[in-house]
Amino acid sequence: MSRFLEVVVAAATLLAIPAAAHAQDATAGEKVFAKCKACHMVGDSARNRIGPHLNELFGRTAGTIEGFNYSKAMKEAGASGLVWDEETLGHFLANPRASVKGTRMAFPGLKDEGDVSDLTAYLKRFSKQADTAPAEEASAPVVEPEARAEGKAPTPEEKTAIVRPIPTHGVLHLGRPATEQEITAWDIDVRPDGLGLPEGSGTVMEGEPLYTERCASCHGDFGEAIGRWPVLAGGFDTLTRERPVKTIGSYWPYLSTVYDYIRRAMPFGDARSLTDDEVYALTAYVLYLNDVVTDQEFELSKENFTSIELPNEDGFVVDDRLSEPHYAEAADPCMRNCKPGKAKITMHAAVLDVTPEDGNEDEASGGSID
Template sequence: MRLGAWTETVSRKVADIRFSELQIRTQNLLHVLTVTAAVGLTGNAASASDAERGASVYKKCRACHELGEGAKNGVGPHLDGLFGRTAGTLEGFKYSSALKKKGEEGLVWDETSLDAYLEKPRGFVPGTRMSFLGLKKAEDRADLITYLKQSTEAAPSDEANAPATDARPEIGAAAMALEGDIAYGEYLATECVTCHQTSGRADGIPSIVGWPKDAFIRALFEYKVNLRTNQVMQNMTVNMGNEEIAALAAYYGSLEPQ
């Protein structure tokens, strides 16, 4: 074989080898990209699924905590902007001294601290007014935290503590319009202290100390009209008038949690 022909043959073989290597590398790269995309899609689907399950778990929280557009403080503080917030510092809400102390000690709400708190609130913050017993299942806590993180990243609305703007008349609106007599409320509260501590502690019975006026009145009217089903509270409120309910709201709203 002539040298020129031999050189040409070798060159073609080298080119073929290089092309084959390039094909293999390209196939490997496409495989990696395909796997990565699949993992990403699976992760996103799992995240969406976690958030959906978390929304269901949140139903246990929403009686006390609002979140989203127009969220306001009620029985519990609203949850907008929760992550990264120092515990016990949301303006306009009366926290227990136990939770404020935790904040002063450096407790900030994040995935880790919320998981510990949600597992057993009164174990993590002894003396908290939060009467919720906790979520035992780690999966439920993780799903709830995923949902809260997705739902509360937006900054709190400027109207976070504004009155509700629902077109329907607010239940108890007439009582809410009254300026309750604190002294009269203290007198009426002698019927309440059998169960509810004026210290604000929640040892088996929810604390009602420091509740916002509208939330307090709304709750009593919901018992009064049987929207809430505790028989003792229904019996206590059935004959209460607007002035009595407004007075109790004023008295308990004037107390500072200990």
């Protein structure tokens, strides 16, 4: 049989199978439903009892039958988008309390996967929306066609091949578990307590040529910066001045931020191109430019990293804007005669024309955005 034909036959078989398979399953499912009857009803005379009635269950958003006293958990699951279908119901029936934490349904769940699938098939009889086979069945993995073509009942292995593996995480079971390799590839952040630092080391001496080659064109040979690129070094005791110079040495609270930032975003335009050891060496060199270390032989490593403190670590306070007088003492604002005399201009806009043609570069002293 050609590959093409195989697929066609397989598809045709799959489309033909569900009705027969469900008919058989549903009969078995009726017996399984005996375990549910104490609380749930289906059929013409069904009403809510200890549990909600299960007519038109497929396509119903969880926790939405009016007048039934659902658990908070079930209502929230519905509000989050839990809609009953073959997959969600199968997952719930297998372990109700794990699936919807806080559900009032005391039933511990059906241990046998066959029972679950039989029961859902039975319940579908009472839901109009479930009459048409869901599209996902047609796109399910193709199974060996021969056995089906001869009308034999599917073996247990074939049944599991049709049923998609039921994800167990979360509430809606969306997304997939991340692999260790994936997390390692992206999770490169470093915290002040050293969490996230990679193995490795680098010295001031190793950092110097790297810095000259990769960093100095913007940050200057001594961290003094070219143009408006960030100044990296110096600026000590300037934070209370009219023009503070905020550098790694004068302003940054933690060395981990230096390592983290070089590693994730530098050099500008060629991020992630430095090795972990090179980042250690550059971080050591920046410490040297700021006189935090003075020995050219100094080696920064994962082991000694958290022993380095930056001068301005204690220079930061919590957000206390609300204690400022204009907020703390807020009263009804003045509406009439709020200030004496006529308004007089004390300062005009320094930069009347913000477009660059007429040499406004000098006006940059007026302020900055960053």
